[in-house]
Amino acid sequence: MEKGKQTLSIQQRRRRNREEIIEDIVQIARDMIQADGAASLSFNAIARQLGIKPPSLYTYFDSKHAIYDELFRRGWQLFLKHTEADIVQDGTVYEKLVLIFESYMRFAQENPDYYQIMFQRPVPNFVPSAENLALSFTSLDRFTAFLHDILESEGINPGIPDEQARDIIIALNHGLTEMHLANNPELPVGEGRYGGLIHQAVETLLKAWSPVKRSE
Amino acid sequence: MEKGKQTLSIQQRRRRNREEIIEDIVQIARDMIQADGAASLSFNAIARQLGIKPPSLYTYFDSKHAIYDELFRRGWQLFLKHTEADIVQDGTVYEKLVLIFESYMRFAQENPDYYQIMFQRPVPNFVPSAENLALSFTSLDRFTAFLHDILESEGINPGIPDEQARDIIIALNHGLTEMHLANNPELPVGEGRYGGLIHQAVETLLKAWSPVKRSE
DNA sequence: GTCTATAACGCGATAGAC
DNA sequence: GTCTATCGCGTTATAGAC
Numbered sequence: 370m371e372k373g374k375q376t377l378s379i380q381q382r383r384r385r386n387r388e389e390i391i392e393d394i395v396q397i398a399r400d401m402i403q404a405d406g407a408a409s410l411s412f413n414a415i416a417r418q419l420g421i422k423p424p425s426l427y428t429y430f431d432s433k434h435a436i437y438d439e440l441f442r443r444g445w446q447l448f449l450k451h452t453e454a455d456i457v458q459d460g461t462v463y464e465k466l467v468l469i470f471e472s473y474m475r476f477a478q479e480n481p482d483y484y485q486i487m488f489q490r491p492v493p494n495f496v497p498s499a500e501n502l503a504l505s506f507t508s509l510d511r512f513t514a515f516l517h518d519i520l521e522s523e524g525i526n527p528g529i530p531d532e533q534a535r536d537i538i539i540a541l542n543h544g545l546t547e548m549h550l551a552n553n554p555e556l557p558v559g560e561g562r563y564g565g566l567i568h569q570a571v572e573t574l575l576k577a578w579s580p581v582k583r584s585e
Numbered sequence: 586m587e588k589g590k591q592t593l594s595i596q597q598r599r600r601r602n603r604e605e606i607i608e609d610i611v612q613i614a615r616d617m618i619q620a621d622g623a624a625s626l627s628f629n630a631i632a633r634q635l636g637i638k639p640p641s642l643y644t645y646f647d648s649k650h651a652i653y654d655e656l657f658r659r660g661w662q663l664f665l666k667h668t669e670a671d672i673v674q675d676g677t678v679y680e681k682l683v684l685i686f687e688s689y690m691r692f693a694q695e696n697p698d699y700y701q702i703m704f705q706r707p708v709p710n711f712v713p714s715a716e717n718l719a720l721s722f723t724s725l726d727r728f729t730a731f732l733h734d735i736l737e738s739e740g741i742n743p744g745i746p747d748e749q750a751r752d753i754i755i756a757l758n759h760g761l762t763e764m765h766l767a768n769n770p771e772l773p774v775g776e777g778r779y780g781g782l783i784h785q786a787v788e789t790l791l792k793a794w795s796p797v798k799r800s801e
Numbered sequence: 802g803t804c805t806a807t808a809a810c811g812c813g814a815t816a817g818a819c
Numbered sequence: 820g821t822c823t824a825t826c827g828c829g830t831t832a833t834a835g836a837c
Binding site for chain 2: 572
């Protein structure tokens with residue numbers, strides 16, 4: 370991985386434009402993180418693989434943290450697209466929520482590099498820029514609105530404020546994903562000790578929150 | 586933190602026995618992790634603070650990973666004691682489960698150094714030894730038995746296998762804790778966006794799993 | 802003006818000889 | 820326990836090539 374030969378000569382490389390090189394850097398960083406974890410991403414190793422010297426890399430990124438920040442940004446952009454595609458208008462609440470859970474877990478599994486940087490904190494002292502952090506709030510706002518809609522349209526009253534119901538969903542969803550990645554990272558969403566629990570988890574929530582007659 | 590003076594001279598230190606020095610090393614490592622995160626623990630810095638040269642540290646630990654492994658072991662030992670104290674025999678299921686949730690979150694907050702190493706994976710390439718890993722299974726077994734007991738004694742049938750109910754509890758509990766630490770690490774258990782959701786979370790689970798008459 | 806290389810600094814973990 | 824030495828890291832300064 371680290372010792373890969375560059376495929377282009379320096380002269381050829383020079384002709385390529387800046388954007389292409391940045392894409393290369395991002396792709397190399399993603400590959401390395403997927404192989405060895407976000408915390409052990411090496412600035413020097415990226416340069417080596419690109420076929421340039423480490424100092425030259427500073428032409429494209431001001432620091433190693435700037436690369437993390439760019440990955441953070443791209444991750445959230447992709448996540449917004451990813452979840453958008455999985456938010457459907459038809460179907461039952463149950464089906465909609467299951468899709469949300471599966472979507473989150475699938476994103477984590479398909480993009481472990483982005484997921485680490487976005488939802489875990491593997492890099493000491495890395496703080497995303499305020500601009501990119503705002504992207505994550507956009508996602509939360511969207512989910513809040515989505516949940517509000519489906520609860521209202523189905524006449525579901527969790528008995529607690531919508532925001533609390535939302536946060537319980539978020540915590541359960543995140544917890545299932547974390548445990549799935551820790552226990553059966555190789556199994557697809559829907560299988561494994563935790564990855565296979567999405568339906569039961571959503572059913573549990575909806576059972577508790579559905580407006581049914583209770584004996585007590 | 587890192588530049589603290591040693592309080593004993595080398596000669597005094599020499600007289601102390603090996604176990605005391607190891608205790609010192611562990612305590613210094615814990616302090617450093619609490620300050621800067623597990624991933625940025627520095628072997629050299631530990632030696633500096635102990636008042637010895639880095640290579641001498643190898644007399645006590647074979648590698649940096651060996652220090653992590655020792656912390657992993659101590660963390661699980663403490664966790665077993667910690668939860669044991671919070672598993673009570675009297676009270677309702679609701680109260681017992683709330684205590685379990687609070688206990689886990691409190692452990693994470695009071696021992697962030699151990700928690701990181703035990704439940705997150707902040708150190709690339711660190712894998713706990715099989716011997717110490719077994720400690721974590723002891724904890725799972727104990728929780729399985731505990732949950733089985735209280736479900737049975739209260740005649741609760743979640744409608745799904747006990748192991749699945751257990752894992753939903755674990756996931757929700759872990760998710761709440763992760764989100765609390767990420768959002769309001771400074772707030773005590775019971776407060777904050779996620780730290781204040783334990784009662785609602787447990788209530789949701791028990792509502793769904795309680796044997797009540799339903800209209801559908 | 803943009804990209805590159807060389808050299809060097811201070812840090813880290815670790816190995817080996819003493 | 821020590822010291823010396825090797826190697827990797829991120830980063831900066833500086834200077835030359837396109």
